[in-house]
Amino acid sequence: MIKTMKALIQREFWEHRGAFIKAPKIIGIVLLVTTLIAYITIRVTSAKVNGEAILQSGILELKDMSLENLILFWDGMFIGTSTLYFMVLFFVMYFFMLGSLYDDRKDGSILFWKSLPVSDAETVISKILTAILFVPIVYSLIYFVVLILLMIFYSIILLFHGLNPIELVWSPAQFIKGTLVMFSGTLIQAMWALPIYGWLMFCSAWFKKRPFIYSVIIPAIIAFSWYWFKVLTSLQFTNISVFKSPAVYLGHAMFPYSNDYMGFSGIQFNDDSEAQLSEILANLFASVQRMEILYGIIFAGILFSVSIWVRRYRNTT
Amino acid sequence: MTQMITANNLSKSYGKFEALKNINLSIGKGKIVGLIGPNGAGKTTLLKAMLGLTKYTGDLEVMGVNPFKDRAKLMEDICFIADVAVLPKWISVDQVLDFVEQTHPKFSREKAEKFLKKTKLGKKQKVKEMSKGMIVQLHLSIVMAIEAKILVLDEPTLGLDIIYRKDFYDNLLNDYFDHERTIVITTHQVEEVEHILTDLLFIKDGEIVLDSDMEELTNQYFEVMVSNDNYDDAISFKPLSTRKIFGKHVMLFKNVNRGELEALGDVQRPGVADLFVALLREEEQS
Structure with a gap:
């Protein structure tokens, strides 16, 4: 049972190597390369324009920052980079779930998978675990390495200019908190995304063609019909409460640390800006306690069960 | 078994x-x-x-x-x-x-x-x-x-x-x-x-039209190469099918005494494909 599950999850990583392992690595490389390019560009252009005066822009600006601002700078760095990872992870999972029970029907390999003594429930559960647990962990681990590389990279440049990297990088950067945001964030993101994943998996099992189109159009039609029904009954055109709860899930699924109800409309911080990372962590853990998570789990549980049923009794070719 | x-x-x-x-x-x-x-x-x-x-x-x-x-x-x-x-x-x-x-x-x-x-x-x-x-x-x-x-x-x-x-x-x-x-x-x-x-x-x-083992098949169905001289005799045994190859008639018989058939020409087990075609035709005619 555990051996089978391990093989099934391994299988997903073989099939989706590019999206599960290469993509987060590539983001890391892009982050490092753009940092390097920015540094070189500023060096070259400032040296050409008027020498020493502008040299202190870019990475070297750290030199003149107060400790408070240094902490803020590194908090911002962690939040910006982790946001990028959260977004990519969500999109990768969107298409993974959408193809999870569809791709092997399309290419006929479902008959090979079904020729092995593996139950359909095991197959479906392995895909869910991949999406909500294993890929988030892999993304977090790669992010952890990228962060270290980024900080080493900054340190080398600072050392090159005779500045102290301990003082400017390693001491103000809240590295532990930064990685904690990522590790807990990807898992909390998965909890918020569960109902979306459930819907995508259902589409993947149910539709014979174009699951992507259906996955988007059906919720859109339902929401707009509900909206028009509300408009016709109450004559309130501005009442958009219908879109609110899907937006809460979607918002948290993309930006798990957002703390407002609309998800998209921004992240609010206290004026006490020193607490940026701490506040994000607080938001993350507060969001887990919301009732929406429970409703989402119930909704997802129903759709996952239907998906197993469809896979078992209807998807045979 | x-x-x-x-x-x-x-x-x-x-x-x-x-x-x-x-x-x-x-x-x-x-x-x-x-x-x-x-x-x-x-x-x-x-x-x-x-x-x-x-x-x-x-x-x-x-x-x-x-x-x-x-x-x-x-x-x-x-x-x-x-x-x-x-x-x-x-x-x-x-x-x-x-x-x-x-x-x-x-x-x-x-x-x-x-x-x-x-x-x-x-x-x-x-x-x-x-x-x-x-x-x-x-x-x-x-x-x-x-x-x-x-x-x-x-x-x-x-x-x-x-x-x-x-x-x-x-x-x-x-x-x-x-x-x-x-x-x-x-x-x-x-x-x-x-x-x-x-x-x-x-x-x-959607229906099984023949369910047989190969041995039974060999005992029941015969393919005979009949020359022109024996054609009329052979027809009297009511072959399931007849086709002409190199001037000889290849006929398929069911449940006919093997000895009698051997008098008409070389007897062998029919090919599965020929047998299949013959049986389907027989089905259609009946």
């Missing part, structure tokens, strides 16, 4: 179309059964029912198990090759061996690797880089390394060139079949399998 597969009044409809109509059959241990029929006759539907892949009405037991209810369990003892294209394109030889090794309790990796050594397949090679013939070699290597009791082959050699086809059946017969196992094959290329079959099932429009 132990019955591996038994069906009683097995039926299956897709909407108004009846793919299987009250099929009764039983397949014993150690048989190699050819399931022969024209396109759309219900061959694949019947196999799918046996493999627990489709719902049906009536009774069907495969090794004492209801295949639709216990598919996952049943797959420990049944292997099938459904069509050449079913291995996933992205998987490599090593990966597919790893996966089957982890999930199938009766798979011997050692055996599979021994079969693969005889082929040109590399360990890291992916299915999408293989020809159809190579994919079948890989699939067959896996299947032959599983200690299964029943092997189901649905058009296993479709689209393969002749060398691969010959190898496929040679391997199957020499390295796999051992009279403890049961094999069910459907194919359009009847000529290639008829020498290995022990039993025949003809299916047409």
Whole structure:
């Protein structure tokens, strides 16, 4: 049972190597390369324009920052980079779930998978675990390495200019908190995304063609019909409460640390800006306690069960 | 004899179309059964029912198990090759061996690797880089390394060139079949399998039109090369079919005394394809 599950999850990583392992690595490389390019560009252009005066822009600006601002700078760095990872992870999972029970029907390999003594429930559960647990962990681990590389990279440049990297990088950067945001964030993101994943998996099992189109159009039609029904009954055109709860899930699924109800409309911080990372962590853990998570789990549980049923009794070719 | 597969009044409809109509059959241990029929006759539907892949009405037991209810369990003892294209394109030889090794309790990796050594397949090679013939070699290597009791082959050699086809059946017969196992094959290329079959099932429009073992067939049906001189005599025995080859009449007879036929010309066992055509015609006329 555990051996089978391990093989099934391994299988997903073989099939989706590019999206599960290469993509987060590539983001890391892009982050490092753009940092390097920015540094070189500023060096070259400032040296050409008027020498020493502008040299202190870019990475070297750290030199003149107060400790408070240094902490803020590194908090911002962690939040910006982790946001990028959260977004990519969500999109990768969107298409993974959408193809999870569809791709092997399309290419006929479902008959090979079904020729092995593996139950359909095991197959479906392995895909869910991949999406909500294993890929988030892999993304977090790669992010952890990228962060270290980024900080080493900054340190080398600072050392090159005779500045102290301990003082400017390693001491103000809240590295532990930064990685904690990522590790807990990807898992909390998965909890918020569960109902979306459930819907995508259902589409993947149910539709014979174009699951992507259906996955988007059906919720859109339902929401707009509900909206028009509300408009016709109450004559309130501005009442958009219908879109609110899907937006809460979607918002948290993309930006798990957002703390407002609309998800998209921004992240609010206290004026006490020193607490940026701490506040994000607080938001993350507060969001887990919301009732929406429970409703989402119930909704997802129903759709996952239907998906197993469809896979078992209807998807045979 | 132990019955591996038994069906009683097995039926299956897709909407108004009846793919299987009250099929009764039983397949014993150690048989190699050819399931022969024209396109759309219900061959694949019947196999799918046996493999627990489709719902049906009536009774069907495969090794004492209801295949639709216990598919996952049943797959420990049944292997099938459904069509050449079913291995996933992205998987490599090593990966597919790893996966089957982890999930199938009766798979011997050692055996599979021994079969693969005889082929040109590399360990890291992916299915999408293989020809159809190579994919079948890989699939067959896996299947032959599983200690299964029943092997189901649905058009296993479709689209393969002749060398691969010959190898496929040679391997199957020499390295796999051992009279403890049961094999069910459907194919359009009847000529290639008829020498290995022990039993025949003809299916047409969802019904079994012939269920016979090869020995019975040899005792019941005769093909005679009749010269022009004996033509009228031969016709009096009411042949099932007649065709003309090189100025002689090749006639197919059922249940006629062999001695009497030998007076007319050379007597031999008819080919499965000829027999099939003759039986279908007979059905249509009656």
